[in-house]
Amino acid sequence: MPVHPLLASRFSPLLFDPEWTVTEEDVDVLLEAARWAPSAGNSQPWAYFVARQGQPEHDRVVQHLARSSARWAPTASLLIVTMAHRYVEDTDWAYSDFADYDLGQSVAHLTLQAHAMELACRQFRAFDLEALTKDLNPGPGWHIVSMIAVGRPAEEPPADRARRTTESLRTAPWD
Numbered sequence: 001m002p003v004h005p006l007l008a009s010r011f012s013p014l015l016f017d018p019e020w021t022v023t024e025e026d027v028d029v030l031l032e033a034a035r036w037a038p039s040a041g042n043s044q045p046w047a048y049f050v051a052r053q054g055q056p057e058h059d060r061v062v063q064h065l066a067r068s069s070a071r072w073a074p075t076a077s078l079l080i081v082t083m084a085h086r087y088v089e090d091t092d093w094a095y096s097d098f099a100d101y102d103l104g105q106s107v108a109h110l111t112l113q114a115h116a117m118e119l120a121c122r123q124f125r126a127f128d129l130e131a132l133t134k135d136l137n138p139g140p141g142w143h144i145v146s147m148i149a150v151g152r153p154a155e156e157p158p159a160d161r162a163r164r165t166t167e168s169l170r171t172a173p174w175d
């Protein structure tokens with residue numbers, strides 16, 4: 001049985017339609033998908049700072065992009081900063097051993113929801129983490145992990161997308 005077309009056709013574009021607008025209702029649907037992800041003990045250790053193009057939040061985030069992402073990310077309709085609840089407030093005790101893992105799964109839900117809405121996401125780490133953290137000042141125990149550019153893709157998937165084989169996944173690193 002082939003992989004579901006939604007999974008098979010997903011890719012991370014570097015070119016977005018700069019004219020495409022994502023509405024607040026679109027954002028609500030994306031976050032609704034993120035919200036329903038499973039997490040360890042149902043801890044839901046994720047938060048999303050949402051910055052739509054043309055809104056003040058967008059300028060706030062764009063200034064912290066790295067030189068590489070500044071070439072393409074601002075043309076996406078939406079930038080999202082992802083955060084994980086790693087520590088219990090004002091301690092070094094883990095809030096959850098799975099905070100980043102769970103955040104990633106929530107982002108995967110959001111990504112596929114976006115694709116179902118004929119949008120696309122490129123997750124990225126090419127930004128000044130220290131400066132963005134200083135600016136957004138996440139609450140105690142919360143850490144910025146990544147950003148997601150969301151928009152209407154303005155390119156086709158690259159022809160040469162490389163992946164490890166399923167055989168390789170079954171033969172990796174154990175005795």
Ligand SMILES: Cc1cc2nc3c(=O)[nH]c(=O)nc-3n(C[C@H](O)[C@H](O)[C@H](O)COP(=O)(O)O)c2cc1C
Binds near residue numbers: 013069122123146
């Ligand atoms: C956590 C994470 C960080 C990433 N960081 C960057 C980045 O800084 N710059 C970039 O261009 N792409 C980044 N990517 C996108 C990956 O390069 C891309 O997902 C990968 O090459 C597979 O391509 P595909 O998503 O089109 O299948 C990142 C993806 C993830 C999940």
